[in-house]
Amino acid sequence: MDPAILFLILTTAVKIVVFTFVFTLPIIAYSTYAERRVSSIIQDRVGPNRVGIPLTLFGAKKDIPFAGLLQPLADGLKAFLKEDLVPAHVRKFFFWIAPALTAAPAFLCICIIPFGSSITVFDQPVKLVIADIDAGPLFVFAIASLSVYGITFAGWASNNKYSFLGGVRSCAQMISYEISLGLSLIPVLMVFGQLNLSDIVHSQADNGWTLLPLWNEHGSVFDAAYWQNCKEQWLLMIPLTISFIIFTTSIFAETNRMPFDLPECETELVGGYHTEYSSMKFALFFLGEYAAMIVGSAIIVTLFFGGWSLGFGLDTAISNMALGGLLHILIFLTKVIAFVIFFIWVRWTVPRFRYDQLMKLGWVVFFELALVNIFITAGIIMLLN
């Protein structure tokens, strides 16, 4: 086989394993832990702080609690060991396929996210993104919206009125917010003039983050040359901030997070679409939800907060370092985790929308605002040229 192709296949395989199983899955596991701890801090509680190494099982006097950091492991073990109950009244095929259909699209989206700049392996540069395709955001929209099938199937196959309502709500909600999600991104793509996420991050590293243009090719805020050339960046900030607000809110709606968690909505629908699910099937829904949340925050970070770049013109220096690519991965993951905590923080602050308010916000406010925003951006770009 051609060594170049073999090299490509091998590096891609390694990237898939590392990015999915070493980075994303632990972050998913620990975002459930973070969710419980952060919510407990906000609500004056303690949260899970006990699960550690159970030395008492081996005769020691005390366990090592580790502030409960092993809680996700215990949760996963519990999900595996619980009885997998399939009620008699469900449609078996769809009931079985639904959890996988919810989790798989979220994991698929990981492949276009640039985790870092690039590292050199055997004198060849390897970009730290699984699939460096020229249709990044479009791929995300195409794949991520597939997860609505999982939820709708789950709601319908469960043969239960609460699940059904949850599935129907989820379907309507995801389709509604898909529109504003896509439209709100067009101004960003107009500014960058391309769809390749790696190149978008590169240009953010050089010209300032989309929402934080504190530097450009002339220097950073500390240089006089920057202040003579930064006018257009700051002017474009106005539509881009609107884009950011619409996009982030739509991501909240797409991932079924509070304040848009109407598909689950414990107080009205018992558990919504996953009422009838137990054991690992339920855990897959849970996993899919958190994976979607992490992919969502990764995309927000990539498009609006400079992806893996540190900014202030320091990125070329980091790239030239021996393990600079890995440092970029660390920067990226830090940003993603910060955003995940923001998701959690919002969840425990904003109460759930009423269903008509949700629809009104999606169709009357965000849809129009995103449309107008495209024209504003176009006008500004036309003015500047």
Next chain:
Amino acid sequence: MAIIKIKRPQLTIAEKLYLPAVIKGLSITLGHAIRAVLGKTPGAKRNFNSSGMGITMQYPETKWDDQLPDYYRGVPALVTDEKGRERCVSCQLCEFICPPKAIAIIPTEIESDDPWAKVEKRPQEFDIDMTRCIYCGMCEEVCPEQAIYLRQDYAMTGLSRAEMVNDKERLYEIGGVREGLVNKWNDIK
């Protein structure tokens, strides 16, 4: 019937936008979270033995014990007096009053050569089933001999049902010696 027209509040533009309200809410929760981490929330400052994370008392490390009021009703137990006499005369009033029927007494006569033979009866077996006990304190209230008391112990644990039954020996061990009670039997010859 009169129709009451509800007047909706007039919202300002900032309120209609909803975003400032969200930011305000976020700042409130963030402020509370910071105060919670620093242990300065109102809950953490209360008098209970809270662990500093809100009002929560983290059980095995921090305990109720010094916060219990005098009237706290815990595990019922039998007591002996200053002279080492077991005060129960097995009248079985507590057994009869006990709402969940947790107490089971088998009375026996005191032998004639015993220094306390004049009391006539003592319990041979005295079992309190702690899986049934509801800590109502009626046994203490009904006892004519001041022999049974609800102690401040609350952590009754056991790995089996049999372990949760306190027998006579265990009851005297929990109860211990109680002084300053009415000792009517001392005067009777």
